[in-house]
Amino acid sequence: MADFEGRVAVVTGAAHGIGRATALAFGRAGASVVVADHGDAGEAVAEEVRASGAEAVFVRVDVARAPEVAALMEATEARFGRIDCLFNNAGIEGQQAPTAEATLENWDRVIAVNLGGVFYGMKYAIPALLRAGGGAIVNNASVAGLVGFAGASAYTASKGGVVQLTRTAALEYAAQGIRVNCVCPGVIDTPMVERVIQGSPAVRDAMASMQPLGRMGTPEEIAQTVLFLSSDAASFITGGVFPVDGGYVAR
Numbered sequence: 252m253a254d255f256e257g258r259v260a261v262v263t264g265a266a267h268g269i270g271r272a273t274a275l276a277f278g279r280a281g282a283s284v285v286v287a288d289h290g291d292a293g294e295a296v297a298e299e300v301r302a303s304g305a306e307a308v309f310v311r312v313d314v315a316r317a318p319e320v321a322a323l324m325e326a327t328e329a330r331f332g333r334i335d336c337l338f339n340n341a342g343i344e345g346q347q348a349p350t351a352e353a354t355l356e357n358w359d360r361v362i363a364v365n366l367g368g369v370f371y372g373m374k375y376a377i378p379a380l381l382r383a384g385g386g387a388i389v390n391n392a393s394v395a396g397l398v399g400f401a402g403a404s405a406y407t408a409s410k411g412g413v414v415q416l417t418r419t420a421a422l423e424y425a426a427q428g429i430r431v432n433c434v435c436p437g438v439i440d441t442p443m444v445e446r447v448i449q450g451s452p453a454v455r456d457a458m459a460s461m462q463p464l465g466r467m468g469t470p471e472e473i474a475q476t477v478l479f480l481s482s483d484a485a486s487f488i489t490g491g492v493f494p495v496d497g498g499y500v501a502r
């Protein structure tokens with residue numbers, strides 16, 4: 252387990268799923284954690300992190316609103332004095348509909364949260380990372396940023412955009428000691444996927460068998476990759492796009 256003692260990590264969308272698992276993992280590894288989410292459940296996750304012995308605070312933020320993301324980073328620096336790691340994770344699945352039937356509202360919201368949220372996160376955290384002497388950013392894209400998914404135009408466009416934002420920021424800040432990478436999860440067993448499954452065992456089996464490994468991933472399996480990419484063990488890795496997908500994109 253990497254040592255994040257003395258480091259400060261901001262995790263967006265940390266109230267549930269992959270973000271929650273990553274916030275807990277950062278805490279177990281000794282980081283001070285900012286649990287950022289637009290939902291009330293973030294306070295309970297911050298409490299879980301504190302129960303593991305790390306410092307943690309919950310900050311309410313809608314990542315689609317630039318001023319709120321700026322305030323998140325300001326609050327983090329005010330509370331902990333620095334930002335070393337940022338996991339831009341908050342995201343929504345949006346509606347399932349072919350492109351011509353997808354609503355404009357869905358397009359606007361999915362792009363605003365999934366793509367805008369990652370841009371705002373980097374825009375407002377990078378000055379703090381520079382003040383801290385460098386750091387590591389991990390963005391949460393998806394296998395849907397690498398291949399097409401019928402019925403998910405806004406989602407796939409947003410995640411493809413996250414891949415490109417990652418590469419661009421990696422080039423821009425490499426010389427100043429900030430590494431920027433992204434993970435591309437396959438189907439991971441989280442509340443987001445539960446909403447898609449809607450309690451159907453047949454849909455659950457179908458989604459599990461999409462992965463050559465024959466199962467869904469766990470939020471903890473993504474968290475481990477995020478911690479690695481955020482750690483000094485990944486000191487020569489930047490601009491990387493990492494499928495964590497049970498072999499999904501290998502086909």
Ligand SMILES: NC(=O)c1ccc[n+]([C@@H]2O[C@H](COP(=O)([O-])OP(=O)(O)OC[C@H]3O[C@@H](n4cnc5c(N)ncnc54)[C@H](O)[C@@H]3O)[C@@H](O)[C@H]2O)c1
Pocket residue numbers: 263264265266267268269270287288289290312313314315340341342343344364391392393394435436437438439440441442443444
């Ligand atoms: N679960 C999967 O199979 C899967 C696969 C690939 C990528 N992802 C990506 O991983 C990320 C996390 O997904 P998850 O499955 O854990 O989702 P989830 O729905 O289980 O959890 C998402 C969290 O983000 C928060 N959130 C949503 N919109 C927000 C906003 N505007 N501002 C702040 N917080 C917000 C929610 O409150 C929730 O706590 C997303 O970006 C998602 O697209 C998930």
